Amino acid sequence: MKKKLAIIVLLIAPLFIQAQTEKSVEGNVDNLPVKEYTLTLRQEKVNMAGKEVMVMTINGSIPGPTLEFTEGEYAVVYVKNEMDVESSIHWHGLLLPNFYDGVPYLTTPPIEPGHTLKYEFAIKQSGTYWYHGHTMLQEQVGIFGAFVIHPKQETIEYDKELVLMLSDWTNEKPMKVLRNLKRGTEWYNYRKGTSTPLNQVIKEKALGAQFNFWKQRMEGADIADIYYPAFLINGKQSTEYPEFKAGDKVRLRIVDGGASTNFWITFGGGNPTLISADGIDVVPVQKENIFIAIAEAYDFIVTVPENGKIEFKISAQDGSGTASVFLGNGTAFKAPSVPKPDKIAMMKKMAKMDMKMGAHALKFKPKKMNVLR
Numbered sequence: 001m002k003k004k005l006a007i008i009v010l011l012i013a014p015l016f017i018q019a020q021t022e023k024s025v026e027g028n029v030d031n032l033p034v035k036e037y038t039l040t041l042r043q044e045k046v047n048m049a050g051k052e053v054m055v056m057t058i059n060g061s062i063p064g065p066t067l068e069f070t071e072g073e074y075a076v077v078y079v080k081n082e083m084d085v086e087s088s089i090h091w092h093g094l095l096l097p098n099f100y101d102g103v104p105y106l107t108t109p110p111i112e113p114g115h116t117l118k119y120e121f122a123i124k125q126s127g128t129y130w131y132h133g134h135t136m137l138q139e140q141v142g143i144f145g146a147f148v149i150h151p152k153q154e155t156i157e158y159d160k161e162l163v164l165m166l167s168d169w170t171n172e173k174p175m176k177v178l179r180n181l182k183r184g185t186e187w188y189n190y191r192k193g194t195s196t197p198l199n200q201v202i203k204e205k206a207l208g209a210q211f212n213f214w215k216q217r218m219e220g221a222d223i224a225d226i227y228y229p230a231f232l233i234n235g236k237q238s239t240e241y242p243e244f245k246a247g248d249k250v251r252l253r254i255v256d257g258g259a260s261t262n263f264w265i266t267f268g269g270g271n272p273t274l275i276s277a278d279g280i281d282v283v284p285v286q287k288e289n290i291f292i293a294i295a296e297a298y299d300f301i302v303t304v305p306e307n308g309k310i311e312f313k314i315s316a317q318d319g320s321g322t323a324s325v326f327l328g329n330g331t332a333f334k335a336p337s338v339p340k341p342d343k344i345a346m347m348k349k350m351a352k353m354d355m356k357m358g359a360h361a362l363k364f365k366p367k368k369m370n371v372l373r
């Protein structure tokens with residue numbers, strides 16, 4: 001027993017030593033202006049999609065507040081855990097000492113119920129980032145928010161800005177969702193109406209492809225596994241932002257904080273110009289739509305038109321739902337709808353690929369198919 005303990009101490013010790021040395025090689029941070037935030041994590045009942053459910057909030061909201069800094073500041077963030085379970089916050093994409101990265105049991109101790117952890121680090125970059133819980137499935141139920149860093153000197157021209165935090169919402173307990181997925185049934189595909197009926201499969205002459213799927217213990221082609229009753233932008237399915245006036249150049253800071261949803265983004269006018277990806281500025285390029293994957297961030301600049309408002313729309317990749325915000329006043333310039341993906345064509349294509357590449361390994365180890373990644 002003692003031996004085991006000694007081994008564990010030996011394994012963990014380097015992490016803490018590393019944290020200490022990283023702190024000391026941070027350079028002189030004493031002169032940096034300090035900016036402080038407090039994030040309070042609570043368990044609360046909220047109604048986001050037609051049902052009151054117990055979830056997790058940060059300072060009483062979902063998503064949590066946007067933390068805003070300027071490059072060169074020293075961030076101090078107190079995370080108060082008022083829940084009855086342990087928690088953690090990971091700062092996605094931020095350059096910081098390993099000890100404050102917030103991955104429990106790996107870099108940072110978990111935040112026990114009733115405890116507060118003080119995160120502190122120098123802000124050495126600029127751009128759009130986010131933070132999220134790294135404990136169990138807490139990110140799915142509300143532990144996430146945006147993290148915005150302004151450069152010392154702004155080089156991009158715009159008048160106003162707006163954070164758009166995208167997410168997916170379930171009224172079920174995430175652990176129950178996980179159990180359902182592990183069962184390997186097609187329950188969620190039926191719920192969200194994206195399963196493909198057999199008569200349609202036969203009509204489209206895809207029965208061979210379907211047999212191929214069944215042989216590999218898969219029900220059929222689908223893009224997403226979970227049924228979500230709602231997709232949200234800043235915690236809502238539809239929001240008006242009338243404070244943006246005609247001619248305003250608005251910088252949209254878009255983050256996909258979904259737990260398992262990739263989205264198509266479309267704009268109803270406004271000359272959308274992509275200026276940044278994952279916190280890094282890019283050569284500005286005009287783009288009418290973009291595909292955003294989980295945890296990615298894109299910044300766009302749009303100009304509010306003279307005679308109406310712009311619709312900004314997200315469509316779940318599997319075609320199971322949308323959400324919108326509107327910028328400006330008057331008649332809406334509608335964002336184009338994204339056509340639903342053709343699942344049967346996908347299935348045929350995958351079956352063909354499978355024959356070419358020969359997925360022997362899968363065929364002889366069918367149990368592997370049930371392992372979650």
Ligand SMILES: [Cu+2]
Pocket residue numbers: 090091092093132295
């Ligand atoms: Cu992350």
